[in-house]
Amino acid sequence: MEVLIVGAGVVGCAVAWRLQQAGVRCTVLERSIPGAEASSAAAGILAPQAEADQPGPFLELCLASRALYPAFVRELREASDVDVAFRPCGVLAVRFDEAGVEEARQRIGWQRARGLEATWLDAAEARSHEPELSEEIRGAAHFPGDAVVDNRLLVSALTIAAVRSGARFVTTQVHGLVERGGRVVGVATDQGELGGDAVVVAAGAWTALVPGVLASPGAVRPARGQMVMVRTRVPICRHVVFGGHGYAVPRTDGRLLLGSTVEFAGFEKQVTAGGLAAVLGVGLQLFPRLSGAPVVETWAGFRPHTPDGLPVLGPAPLPGLFLASGHFRNGILLTPITATVLTETILGRPVSLDLTPFRADRKALTL
Ligand SMILES: Cc1cc2nc3c(=O)[nH]c(=O)nc-3n(C[C@H](O)[C@H](O)[C@H](O)COP(=O)(O)OP(=O)(O)OC[C@H]3O[C@@H](n4cnc5c(N)ncnc54)[C@H](O)[C@@H]3O)c2cc1C
Structure with a gap:
C-alpha cells in the first residue's frame, strides 16, 4: 500500500512514521521545510486539563493523547536519537x-x-x-x-524517525486531488500528478485551501x-x-x-x-x-x-481521502493519538476511539 501525506508538520510526520511502522509506504509532500509552520511556532504545552472548559469527547481525546506521551517519546528517542525534553511538570x-x-x-x-x-x-x-x-x-x-515537550525538538525527532522508517519526503506544493471513478487516487503537485492508494491531508491551517478536501473554505x-x-x-x-x-x-x-x-x-x-x-x-x-x-x-x-473547535480526523466522504487537521491549540498534544487513529483507520483496523465527533462531514464544517 502507498499513502501520500500532504504536509510535514508534527501531524503529517507522525502519521508517516506510524504508517511506515505498519508496513505502509509513505510519501510526505511538503512545500516548505518539515515543521516550518505551526509545529515550530507552538509552545509545546500538553495540557488537557488546563485547556478544557467542559467534559466531553474532546477532553477524552486530549487525555488519551496525554496518556500516550511517555511511551511515545521513549519510542521516538529510540527511533531518532533525539530527546524531545518531555517533562510531566504539571x-x-x-x-x-x-x-x-x-x-x-x-x-x-x-x-x-x-x-x-x-x-x-x-x-x-x-x-x-x-x-x-x-x-x-x-x-x-x-x-x-x-x-510539556519541546515542540521544535519534536519536529526534528519525528522527521528523523519518519525518514529512518523509510518515508520519502518531497518538496512540492499540492494544488489539488486527483479523482477517478469517485475515488481519490492521487494529488496534483507542481511536479505533476502523484498516485497513491490513499491520501492524507495534514496541511494544518491551509487544509481547506487544497481544492476538494473540505466542503467549505471556512472549515479550517x-x-x-x-x-x-x-x-x-x-x-x-x-x-x-x-x-x-x-x-x-x-x-x-x-x-x-x-x-x-x-x-x-x-x-x-x-x-x-x-x-x-x-x-x-x-x-x-x-x-x-x-x-x-x-x-x-x-x-x-x-x-x-475549526468552527466548533474540534479537529478533523479520519476518512473524508470521498473514498481514498483521509484528514488529520484542525487541531487548533492542541496539535502538539494530539500528535500521538492522531497518528494512532489515522493508522488504524487507513488500515481498516478497529479504531481506539469513537471518531464520530471529529468527522469531516459534520454540520459545523459544511456551513
Ligand atoms: C503560537 C502557537 C502556540 C501553540 N501552542 C501549542 C501548545 O502549547 N500545545 C499544543 O498542543 N499545540 C499548540 N499549538 C497548536 C499546534 O502548533 C498545531 O495545532 C499543530 O502544530 C498543527 O500541526 P500540523 O502538522 O497540523 O500543522 P503545521 O505544523 O502547520 O504543518 C502543516 C504543513 O503543511 C504544509 N502545507 C500546507 N499546505 C500545503 C500544500 N498545499 N502543499 C504542501 N504542503 C502544504 C505547510 O507548509 C506546513 O508545513 C500552538 C500553535 C501556535 C501557532
Whole structure:
C-alpha cells in the first residue's frame, strides 16, 4: 500500500512514521521545510486539563493523547536519537480575581468528578510551588498530570524517525486531488500528478485551501498566535503557568516562552505591537521580575481553527481521502493519538476511539 501525506508538520510526520511502522509506504509532500509552520511556532504545552472548559469527547481525546506521551517519546528517542525534553511538570493556572477563582473551583470540581487530579492552591501554597509568582495572585488551580515537550525538538525527532522508517519526503506544493471513478487516487503537485492508494491531508491551517478536501473554505481557518521568548539565567519557574489570557512555558536552560494571542488576521504572519504588548503583559503580570529579562526571539504562527473547535480526523466522504487537521491549540498534544487513529483507520483496523465527533462531514464544517 502507498499513502501520500500532504504536509510535514508534527501531524503529517507522525502519521508517516506510524504508517511506515505498519508496513505502509509513505510519501510526505511538503512545500516548505518539515515543521516550518505551526509545529515550530507552538509552545509545546500538553495540557488537557488546563485547556478544557467542559467534559466531553474532546477532553477524552486530549487525555488519551496525554496518556500516550511517555511511551511515545521513549519510542521516538529510540527511533531518532533525539530527546524531545518531555517533562510531566504539571500546570498552575493562576487567578487574579474572585471571578477567576470561582471559575477555577468549578473546573476543579467537574474534573475531580471525572476522576482527574486537580487541586486549588491558595496564594501562599501557589507561591511555595513557584516563589517568583506575583504577590498579586489570589491562588492557582494545580493540574499535576499536565506536561510539556519541546515542540521544535519534536519536529526534528519525528522527521528523523519518519525518514529512518523509510518515508520519502518531497518538496512540492499540492494544488489539488486527483479523482477517478469517485475515488481519490492521487494529488496534483507542481511536479505533476502523484498516485497513491490513499491520501492524507495534514496541511494544518491551509487544509481547506487544497481544492476538494473540505466542503467549505471556512472549515479550517488560520488563528494567528504571537509568541515571545525571554531568557533568565536560572529558570524563573518549573511548572507551565497559565494566567490572564496567556501562559509562561519554561525550558530548562532559562529560556521562557510567553504566549499567546488568538487572532483571525488571515495569513498575515507578522508580530504586532499590540500582540507583543499583550503577551509580554501576561508574562509580567505573572512574574514581575521578568521586566529586566532580555527578549531573545519573537514569532507568529497559524493554528488550524475549526468552527466548533474540534479537529478533523479520519476518512473524508470521498473514498481514498483521509484528514488529520484542525487541531487548533492542541496539535502538539494530539500528535500521538492522531497518528494512532489515522493508522488504524487507513488500515481498516478497529479504531481506539469513537471518531464520530471529529468527522469531516459534520454540520459545523459544511456551513
Ligand atoms: C503560537 C502557537 C502556540 C501553540 N501552542 C501549542 C501548545 O502549547 N500545545 C499544543 O498542543 N499545540 C499548540 N499549538 C497548536 C499546534 O502548533 C498545531 O495545532 C499543530 O502544530 C498543527 O500541526 P500540523 O502538522 O497540523 O500543522 P503545521 O505544523 O502547520 O504543518 C502543516 C504543513 O503543511 C504544509 N502545507 C500546507 N499546505 C500545503 C500544500 N498545499 N502543499 C504542501 N504542503 C502544504 C505547510 O507548509 C506546513 O508545513 C500552538 C500553535 C501556535 C501557532
